[in-house]
Amino acid sequence: MYYSDCHVHSFFSSDSKTEPRDHVERALQLQMDSLCFTDHMDFDYPSRYKLSFRLDQEAYFPFMEKLRREYEGRIRIRSGVEIGLETAYQKQISEYILSYPWDFAIGSVHLVGRLDPYHKDFFEGRTVEEAYRSYFEAILSCLETFDPIFDTLGHLDYIFRCGDRSITDAWSQWPELMDAILHLLIEKGIGLEVNTGGIKSGLPFQHPHDNLLLRYRELGGELITLGSDAHTPDHLGDYFIPTGEKLKALGFRYYAVFAGRKPSFLPL
Numbered sequence: 072m073y074y075s076d077c078h079v080h081s082f083f084s085s086d087s088k089t090e091p092r093d094h095v096e097r098a099l100q101l102q103m104d105s106l107c108f109t110d111h112m113d114f115d116y117p118s119r120y121k122l123s124f125r126l127d128q129e130a131y132f133p134f135m136e137k138l139r140r141e142y143e144g145r146i147r148i149r150s151g152v153e154i155g156l157e158t159a160y161q162k163q164i165s166e167y168i169l170s171y172p173w174d175f176a177i178g179s180v181h182l183v184g185r186l187d188p189y190h191k192d193f194f195e196g197r198t199v200e201e202a203y204r205s206y207f208e209a210i211l212s213c214l215e216t217f218d219p220i221f222d223t224l225g226h227l228d229y230i231f232r233c234g235d236r237s238i239t240d241a242w243s244q245w246p247e248l249m250d251a252i253l254h255l256l257i258e259k260g261i262g263l264e265v266n267t268g269g270i271k272s273g274l275p276f277q278h279p280h281d282n283l284l285l286r287y288r289e290l291g292g293e294l295i296t297l298g299s300d301a302h303t304p305d306h307l308g309d310y311f312i313p314t315g316e317k318l319k320a321l322g323f324r325y326y327a328v329f330a331g332r333k334p335s336f337l338p339l
């Protein structure tokens with residue numbers, strides 16, 4: 072049995088063209104027991120970036136329900152969301168998450184001060200250190216602001232996919248800031264996502280970096296989720312086997328998969 076993938080994008084995300092059925096077929100080939108779609112929903116994503124990241128939840132749920140019935144007994148299909156966290160939209164985001172029957176909700180920071188680190192303008196007029204730090208400060212203030220309306224924090228050190236490699240890892244650079252983030256996750260019962268999505272674009276580690284995973288474990292953290300962030304079926308479950316081995320070596324024994332917002336723990 073292959074690890075279940077709990078971070079997957081389909082044509083319900085504005086940056087993917089994948090028919091959900093193609094992901095399901097690939098998951099069956101890999102012998103996954105379950106697959107959780109987590110399409111993007113970002114409130115008020117800046118129009119200059121030419122993507123909307125609005126999820127059409129009225130179409131999404133019936134579509135996923137039909138797919139679930141079609142594949143019943145072969146694979147468990149779950150309907151999740153990757154919600155973009157921004158403190159300015161706390162009320163709308165919280166209401167949105169609480170209004171629909173998600174199986175799983177990933178909270179991810181995609182914007183800091185209306186800028187997306189994926190684009191060059193994020194880094195203009197400041198040093199790499201300042202730009203990177205602003206990303207982690209935004210995560211900390213989201214964790215301080217939001218109730219635990221989401222289940223796991225997506226791709227914690229995502230910013231390392233975007234800038235240069237002059238800083239090796241977040242834990243070595245900003246230990247106090249990173250400790251504050253990890254402590255809040257544990258305190259609020261929010262999981263930490265292990266996301267292998269950056270490796271395909273040349274990042275030498277999964278999100279988050281080994282040092283952060285180790286620190287999280289040292290602080291008593293054990294609620295981890297696993298996702299490839301695949302936007303196409305060929306990346307589904309990417310690098311899960313070596314990542315699972317690494318997680319075991321770092322002291323983790325289980326990962327969580329969610330249904331109806333409730334975790335089940337599966338052995339690594």
Ligand SMILES: [Zn+2]
Binds near residue numbers: 153181226
């Ligand atoms: Zn994301």
Ligand SMILES: [Zn+2]
Binds near residue numbers: 078080153300
């Ligand atoms: Zn994603």
